Amino acid sequence: MKSNADEEATRRTAVVTGAATGIGAAITERLAAQGTRLVLVARDGARLEAAAGRLRAEHGAEVSALALDLSRPGGPSRLAEWLAGAGLDVDVLVNNAGASLLGPVAGSDPARLRSLVDLNAGAVAELTALLLPAMVSRGTGAVVNVASTGAYAPAPYLAAYAASKAFVLSFTQAVWAETKETGVRVVAVSPGPTETAMNPRRIPGKREPGSVADTVMTALAGRGPAVVDGRLNAFQTFVFGRLLSASAAARIAERSLRKAALGT
Template structure:
C-alpha cells in the first residue's frame, strides 16, 4: 500500500496539512518544515513530476504520509475538485496553506487579457474559494489553521506588476477580515507576506533576498502567534511600514513602479 493510499484510509488525527503550490520554492519549504514536525501532508501543484519528487523525499526523510494532487488552481472548477478529491479519500484538513501564485511583470496593456484573468483567479479567487471550502469543517471541529501567503507587494500599488500586487492586496485584506470573523473559534487565520525570495518565479540571489526556508520558518512561527498578518524578515517589515503608513500613496506607487519597471526591462 502506498503512502498516498494510507493517508486516505486511516485517521489523520488533528488533520493533514494541505499546501498549494508545493512543488517548488516556498510551498516545498513549508512542506519540509511541517513534515519535520510529523505532519501528514496533502501537496497540490500543476507539475506532477516535481510534486511527486517532493513527496517521495518527504516520505523517505520524515516517514510521513503524503498525498499528491496535481491540479491547476487557476481553473474555475479546481478548488471544488480538490475538496471532492479529499472528501472521497477521507482526508481531514487541519491546516490549509494557500501558497500557489504567479506573477507577470509588465504593463497591463502589454499582457494578454486572458493571462490577467488567469493570474487573478489563481492568486485571489482560488485562495478565497479554497478557504471557504475547508473552513466550515474546521469551525465545526473547533480547531484548525489557515495560512494565506500574500506578499510585500500587497502594501502599495505595484505598477508593471499591477495584477500580482492587487491580487495579493486582496489576499491580505481577505485574511485580515477572516481573522476577525474566526476569533474565539479555535481556528487560527494569518496572512504571511514574503518580500523578494529565491524561487523559480524570482530566481537568483541578491542582497536582502530571502530563502524559501526562511519564509517557511516565518510561517511556522506565525501559526503559533495571534497577529492577523505577518511580514517575513525585519527589512521587509520596515519596508511595508514605510510604504503602507508613512509615504504618501503617490510616492510609494512611484517607487514601487520604478522597481518593477527595472525588473520588466531585465525580463525583456
C-alpha cells in the same frame, strides 16, 4: 518521549498548495518533520511526485500528491471533493500557490492576467470558504494564506500580482476577525523577494524559502492576523503602506521596477 505539541502535529492533516518547489516545498518540510500528514497540490505532476518522494524518504511522512491547476474554474472544488472522497479532515490549509507577471498592463496578455488573479486571489478565497466551515465546527484548525510585501502598496509592472496579494491580505485579516473566537487560527504571511523560480531577478537581500517557512510556522503559533517575513521587509511595508501616500509609493516602485520590466 513526544510532547503534547508533537503528538498534536502527528494527528494533523495539512493541505499545501504550490507545494512542489520554493516556499511551498519548504513549508512541507517543516510540517513533515513534525509528523503531519500532508496533501501536496501543484500543477506540475512530475515535480510534485518528486517532492512527495523526498518527504517520504527523509521524514517517513504520509504524503498524498494531487496534480491540479487551481486557476481553472472548478479547481478548488475538485480538491475539496478529492479530500472528501479520501475521508480526510483538513486541520491546516496553506494557500501558497501563486503566479507573477512582470510587465506593463498595456502590454500584457489579458488571459494571463485573468489566470493570475484567479489563482492568487480567487482560489485562495474559494478554498478557504470550502475548508474553513469544518474547522469552525470542530473548533480547531488553521488557515495560512501566503500574501506578499507587494500587498502593502501599488506595484507598477507587477500591478495584477500586487493587487491580487492585497486582496489576499485584506481577505485574510477579515476572516481572522470573523473566526478569532472559534479556535481556528487564520493568518496572512507576506514574504518579500525570495529565491524561487517565480522570482529569478537579482535583488539584494533576497530571503531563502526556508526562512519564509520558519516564519509561517511561527505565525501558526501566533495570534495576529498578518505577519511580514523578515525585519527589512517589515520596515519597508511600514514605510510604503503607512508613511507614504499611494501615489508616492507607486512612483518609487515604478522607478525601481522599470528596468526589470522594460530594460530601460
